[in-house]
Amino acid sequence: MKMKLADIVFPGLLIAMSVLGLSECNKFTESAALLPRICLWILIALSVGIMLKALLRKEDKTIAFNWGRAGIIIAALILYVVIIPIAGYYAATVLFTFALMFAFGVRNKVILIAVPLGFALFVFLVFGQLLSLTPPKPFFM
């Protein structure tokens, strides 16, 4: 994405969020709404400033961004967080690390199997045994 476009889209989102925030402020008491209002107006002013600066800028640069790779990673992360309460942390983690490594070109079978299982064992020993913390369990347990 071009920097100029990004400098219009991102502040635009901040302005939208600030407007929503300002309308929410009407539900608070005066003292509770004071600082949020100040901050949201400052945020709107800064966002407008960034937008204007971008519009007035003559030169533009392209930010190197692989949308495909970033999309796969973010989708995998969302799926991982959704699956954890269903399959439990250990099963979901083994599946997630294996799938992500495979998707990004790791083909060494030993690494593909040993790393997810070794990591799950490490978490079990450190979090489960040493620190007595319980990772998320599957829904049926």
Next chain:
Amino acid sequence: MLQNLLNGLSAILTLQNGLFMVLGTIIGILAGAIPGLSSTLAISLLVPITFVMDPLPALAMLAGIYNGGMYGGSISSILFNVPGAASATVTAFDGHPMAMNGRSARALQLAVLASFTGGIISVFALILLSAPLAKVVLAFGPAEYFWVAVFGISIVVSLSSEGMMKGLAAGVFGMVVSMVGMDPATAVPRFDFGNIYMSGGFQLTSILLGMFSIPSAISLLEEKFKGKIDLAEENKAEKVRLFSYWFRYWPNYIRSSIIGVIVGIIPAAGGNIASFVAYDTTKKLSKHPETFGKGEPEGVISSEAANNAVTGGSFIPLLTMGIPGSPAAAAIMGAFMVQGIILGPQLFTSNTKLVYGLMWSMLFTNIIMLFAGYYGAKVVRKALGVDKEVLAPLIFAFSVIGCYSIRNSMFDVRVMLIFGVIGFFMKKYGYPSAAFILGYILSPLLEENLQRVIQLTRGNVFSGKSGLFGSGLSWLMIALTVMSLVFPYIMSWIGKRKQAKGEQGIPEDD
């Protein structure tokens, strides 16, 4: 103070603390050395674990990561010409040419000795300066604390490489996010949209991991690391004797360390600025400035001594005023908050063992770093070959379990994921995540004290002794705020002048 130092020493000298300091230092060196990772990321990942640990070993481990990470950045700088951390950028100017000429072992050892010297001198500065400063801060009332928070937030300006407005926008965005939950004065729920989980606000660990660890891990996979080992055969005939360098170049070690300490005390003026200033000073004082940039050992020394001297210096505003002056310090502040410890001058009277124990841990982790760096350079060199495709999924999985374990809550994990994605785009388009974190952390301090000033002055905040401008200390903090806003422009002006003379500029700090 001597009694406090002895109490701190007796507290830190346990086997458990020793093990955590060694572990932290090694993790820090590895995290600093691997391009794409950083000590801030490593500290953020381990903050959730410190929740179940005693405070001192937890903080000693994080101090080790901070120190080790500062040195670790020099390894990839020297070997690959790819700084593991921004603070090691200047190290590459002479370190990499040395490696290309078959003197990588010498360059690495110069770097570790310089890092050690800088670190030790900064610890002495921390011990000598923080207690007197804490006494001054004890006199602060709500108005002064309000300005302390404003001063801290003003630091965000210097954290953005893409201009002041983006740094400020990120900082104010962080402040707004911190307002989700109960109002600190009246307990009125704000911005919770009727969601019971949001009424309590967001956990700091979710935000820290979201802003620091997830974007770094996404970037590891999204952009491929292009560094490769392409060094000349090591010159084995050149004998390496570690401390002989110190006696030969001692004025440079001392001078650069002092520069690092001074720069470190100024919040946000981090390791990269310190190393740049020290390098420039050494070059100007040198009898043979033409050798700089071509493998001059003094260049490596000045850069590394200065950037490691920043660590102790940056702890001074953190411990005395609760201002995290650097991203790594903000992450360490997260560990204090997870432990329920409030930073500020009271810490020096209520928790002396912890404060002075932490100072000792800074000293000991520097010694550990010296030995680990000297004897472990070859191991670290091998660790640099770890595939990012293997590392990144593990960072994600570790972040998830760390975030979950604080409150056994999947809501916290979802918050981390959302802020991770936001943080990734912010990083990509020049909005510094460190500025967001500073805003997030300092906003409650600012709001609570503003509310107190309003109550004390019955709404007339601009007049009276309790008002915002009623004391000399308030004006001092206002002056510091103005300085912190102007400082980046002065540095940028100096940088541009240097660039015009054919020199290189300053990158964004780690």
